[in-house]
Amino acid sequence: MAPVIILNAPQLAENIGAVARVMANFGLADLRLVNPRDGWPQERAWALASGAEWPLNDAQVFDSVADAIADLQLVFATTARPRELQLPILTPRAAAGELFEASGRGERIGLLFGGERAGLETADIALCQAVVTIPIDPRFRSLNLAQAVAINVYEWRTRVADAPPAIFREHSPTADGAAMLGLFEHLERELDAAGFFHPPDKRPSMVQNLRSALGKGRMSEQEVRTFRGVVTALSRGRGRVLAKLAAQKADKVKAGEAE
Amino acid sequence: MAPVIILNAPQLAENIGAVARVMANFGLADLRLVNPRDGWPQERAWALASGAEWPLNDAQVFDSVADAIADLQLVFATTARPRELQLPILTPRAAAGELFEASGRGERIGLLFGGERAGLETADIALCQAVVTIPIDPRFRSLNLAQAVAINVYEWRTRVADAPPAIFREHSPTADGAAMLGLFEHLERELDAAGFFHPPDKRPSMVQNLRSALGKGRMSEQEVRTFRGVVTALSRGRGRVLAKLAAQKADKVKAGEAE
Numbered sequence: 353m354a355p356v357i358i359l360n361a362p363q364l365a366e367n368i369g370a371v372a373r374v375m376a377n378f379g380l381a382d383l384r385l386v387n388p389r390d391g392w393p394q395e396r397a398w399a400l401a402s403g404a405e406w407p408l409n410d411a412q413v414f415d416s417v418a419d420a421i422a423d424l425q426l427v428f429a430t431t432a433r434p435r436e437l438q439l440p441i442l443t444p445r446a447a448a449g450e451l452f453e454a455s456g457r458g459e460r461i462g463l464l465f466g467g468e469r470a471g472l473e474t475a476d477i478a479l480c481q482a483v484v485t486i487p488i489d490p491r492f493r494s495l496n497l498a499q500a501v502a503i504n505v506y507e508w509r510t511r512v513a514d515a516p517p518a519i520f521r522e523h524s525p526t527a528d529g530a531a532m533l534g535l536f537e538h539l540e541r542e543l544d545a546a547g548f549f550h551p552p553d554k555r556p557s558m559v560q561n562l563r564s565a566l567g568k569g570r571m572s573e574q575e576v577r578t579f580r581g582v583v584t585a586l587s588r589g590r591g592r593v594l595a596k597l598a599a600q601k602a603d604k605v606k607a608g609e610a611e
Numbered sequence: 612m613a614p615v616i617i618l619n620a621p622q623l624a625e626n627i628g629a630v631a632r633v634m635a636n637f638g639l640a641d642l643r644l645v646n647p648r649d650g651w652p653q654e655r656a657w658a659l660a661s662g663a664e665w666p667l668n669d670a671q672v673f674d675s676v677a678d679a680i681a682d683l684q685l686v687f688a689t690t691a692r693p694r695e696l697q698l699p700i701l702t703p704r705a706a707a708g709e710l711f712e713a714s715g716r717g718e719r720i721g722l723l724f725g726g727e728r729a730g731l732e733t734a735d736i737a738l739c740q741a742v743v744t745i746p747i748d749p750r751f752r753s754l755n756l757a758q759a760v761a762i763n764v765y766e767w768r769t770r771v772a773d774a775p776p777a778i779f780r781e782h783s784p785t786a787d788g789a790a791m792l793g794l795f796e797h798l799e800r801e802l803d804a805a806g807f808f809h810p811p812d813k814r815p816s817m818v819q820n821l822r823s824a825l826g827k828g829r830m831s832e833q834e835v836r837t838f839r840g841v842v843t844a845l846s847r848g849r850g851r852v853l854a855k856l857a858a859q860k861a862d863k864v865k866a867g868e869a870e
Contacts (some may be wrong), residue, residue, distance in 0.1 A: 492635035
């Protein structure tokens with residue numbers, strides 16, 4: 353029910369331990385690590401957790417953000433910096449509200465945090481459905497990783513505590529990260545084949561904009577299937593057009609030869 | 612305008628540094644330390660502040676909570692434990708709201724935090740006007756000191772950001788901590804003289820209950836003067852009654868002698 357906490361490229365094991373501790377303070381347990389700098393496990397994380405060992409013992413390690421969120425249906429990226437992506441920007445309070453609603457619909461939810469120095473790459477943010485921005489003093493933006501987690505999980509727990517009894521709503525299941533990534537990669541493969549990404553050095557930002565534009569709408573599994581059908585249909589169509597053009601050319605050549 | 616952060620008997624310089632950092636994150640600067648275990652200044656605090664040096668450079672050190680809050684007019688004690696005192700219990704959000712209103716009236720405000728192990732003594736909580744309790748999972752209550760500060764100062768900043776333009780309200784100035792302590796000690800001196808605290812081993816808890824009962828009503832300076840007059844009048848009255856009784860006894864003795 354509670355959000356998964358995903359730390360992308362965390363540098364200090366101490367901070368991972370402090371994150372586990374504050375997760376336990378607010379009733380969260382599911383921790384995922386993407387490429388922790390010093391490997392995993394790290395003894396210092398346990399030392400800093402003050403006994404909150406279970407999020408560390410059960411922590412899963414991944415090679416990419418895409419893998420880490422593959423089974424999640426709603427993921428918000430926590431970052432202080434304004435980004436070029438056209439994603440909704442939420443306060444931690446609003447984010448907790450949206451996550452809570454999604455959780456009430458049975459969705460698997462998560463919060464993504466960047467490493468201590470580098471923060472989050474735009475490509476990873478583009479896999480999320482919104483950005484959470486903590487209302488920090490612009491004169492001193494260097495917020496500790498565990499503090500950023502603390503504020504978000506505190507808001508989550510406050511939202512849970514304030515909640516009226518849940519009302520079950522029928523809905524079509526929301527697509528998870530793996531389904532969305534499948535759609536993105538399918539689309540991008542076909543766009544590559546079509547020569548869409550031009551000039552080539554703009555490809556990464558074009559891909560990010562496409563992904564965030566498609567992802568933030570929160571497609572259902574059915575919608576993802578529909579869109580993949582759309583991509584297939586369009587690309588086969590292009591294939592047919594190319595085949596037809598090729599056939600026409602061949603015909604012309606043949607006709608020329610015949611002339 | 613923003614609350615003063617008061618750390619009572621902090622043990623680890625690292626935590627003091629982390630507190631300074633998160634204060635800077637949310638626009639606070641005024642830090643007070645009561646009996647830091649390892650003395651002050653401590654180099655490790657600066658190392659952990661990640662550049663948020665000004666709260667540390669300007670930190671004031673005190674020998675008692677009473678001294679540290681002497682000039683403040685509204686102070687909340689942050690503690691997870693339910694206490695025997697009859698003080699209002701506030702969420703961090705409600706506390707930020709009350710502090711913000713008080714600040715808008717021009718009052719000097721503060722948040723008091725206990726040390727890492729011991730927390731706060733009831734005697735120190737009794738000097739505050741309410742208790743702030745963070746909604747923590749009862750299964751894992753060990754919240755890091757800097758995290759407790761983070762959540763409260765985050766709520767403060769969120770409250771400030773959400774605020775409509777302030778409306779100035781006329782008011783009589785609220786008594787500060789020194790004025791309240793003066794009243795408490797005056798009253799207790801007179802109660803000692805009157806043999807009120809009985810049995811003697813109950814004195815500390817009786818004092819705490821009196822202090823919190825008087826303090827949570829948030830007296831104005833004028834009300835404190837009035838109450839000190841009340842205490843004086845009552846104790847002088849007792850003095851007069853005693854003098855009268857003594858005089859009567861003397862008269863009786865004299866009369867007996869005369870008979």
